[in-house]
Amino acid sequence: MLLLAGCGITGTEPNPLEPKGSVAEDQLFLIKLSLGIMIGVLVIVFALFFYVLIRYRKRRGQDDIPKQVEGNHILEIVWTVVPLLLLLVLAVPTVYYTFKFAEDYREHQDALQVNVTAHQYWWEFEYPDYGIITAQELYIPVNKTVSVDLISADVIHSFWVPALAGKMDTLVGMNNHMYFDAKEEGVYKGKCAELCGASHALMDFKVIAVSQEEFEAWVDKMQNPGYAIAEDTSQGQELFKNKCMACHAIDAGTPGLGPNLTNYADRALVAGFRPNDSEWLHRWIDKPDEMKPGTTMPEVPLSEDEITEIVNYLQTLK
Ligand code: CUA
Numbered sequence: 001m002l003l004l005a006g007c008g009i010t011g012t013e014p015n016p017l018e019p020k021g022s023v024a025e026d027q028l029f030l031i032k033l034s035l036g037i038m039i040g041v042l043v044i045v046f047a048l049f050f051y052v053l054i055r056y057r058k059r060r061g062q063d064d065i066p067k068q069v070e071g072n073h074i075l076e077i078v079w080t081v082v083p084l085l086l087l088l089v090l091a092v093p094t095v096y097y098t099f100k101f102a103e104d105y106r107e108h109q110d111a112l113q114v115n116v117t118a119h120q121y122w123w124e125f126e127y128p129d130y131g132i133i134t135a136q137e138l139y140i141p142v143n144k145t146v147s148v149d150l151i152s153a154d155v156i157h158s159f160w161v162p163a164l165a166g167k168m169d170t171l172v173g174m175n176n177h178m179y180f181d182a183k184e185e186g187v188y189k190g191k192c193a194e195l196c197g198a199s200h201a202l203m204d205f206k207v208i209a210v211s212q213e214e215f216e217a218w219v220d221k222m223q224n225p226g227y228a229i230a231e232d233t234s235q236g237q238e239l240f241k242n243k244c245m246a247c248h249a250i251d252a253g254t255p256g257l258g259p260n261l262t263n264y265a266d267r268a269l270v271a272g273f274r275p276n277d278s279e280w281l282h283r284w285i286d287k288p289d290e291m292k293p294g295t296t297m298p299e300v301p302l303s304e305d306e307i308t309e310i311v312n313y314l315q316t317l318k
Pocket of ligand 1: 121
């Protein structure tokens with residue numbers, strides 16, 4: 001853990017035992033409740049087992065058969081009623097929370113709607129109320145319910161932000177729904193939790209919980225990027241238009257085959273898991289399949305210099 005503690009840009013390590021949202025807190029309560037009951041039963045059963053083993057063991061010189069007992073109403077009632085009570089204690093909150101987690105916030109006035117589309121191997125986030133499409137970084141306001149619709153563009157993936165909420169599968173052609181919130185500002189790591197191909201392990205994303213004002217500023221910046229057109233990146237811009245724009249849009253309102261790159265330079269990571277600097281960006285464009293095996297991003301025929309031009313241009317997108 002200490003080794004990983006320095007990775008500021010990737011956020012805190014995902015940990016469902018340290019919930020930072022109300023859904024994750026409720027889920028941890030259920031985990032603790034069932035674990036507590038299980039450990040309690042285990043301890044009592046083993047204690048009785050060892051007590052009987054020792055107390056009624058065969059002693060030296062003891063050859064007669066001990067007194068045989070058949071049927072005991074009190075014991076039978078006890079071992080029927082106690083598990084029944086334990087099951088009730090487990091079942092009532094489980095059923096309650098199962099219905100609570102299934103609540104639909106899509107039409108809810110105070111909820112932020114986000115449509116998530118999972119791709120091999122990246123995450124697309126659409127904010128229908130703001131006309132924003134982005135990828136890999138899910139900005140949300142703190143203390144606000146986020147209503148999430150999930151689908152997949154190719155195979156089954158699973159959306160999981162351990163500190164905020166349990167997993168939800170993303171399926172092709174079938175919409176799954178969930179909701180969560182974040183009670184503290186911060187960067188929460190998300191993962192794909194369903195084996196989906198060669199780069200499943202690299203299919204990370206982040207939930208970035210910020211204040212309402214910061215969220216609105218982010219929305220405004222996504223809607224009006226206002227990139228500074230620097231003279232020395234015009235060649236890269238031209239190359240990007242010709243070679244990359246068939247898949248990658250740079251305005252947040254336009255969908256595309258690949259991740260939307262609006263304000264790309266503001267993102268912390270390349271391909272979702274490497275520092276977003278010239279070196280890694282260069283490697284990613286040069287040999288996408290080496291960085292992320294099985295990626296649908298093709299190896300575009302470009303010279304080293306051309307890649308450098310594109311990298312320089314992409315870094316002005318902020
Ligand atoms: Cu997507 Cu695993």
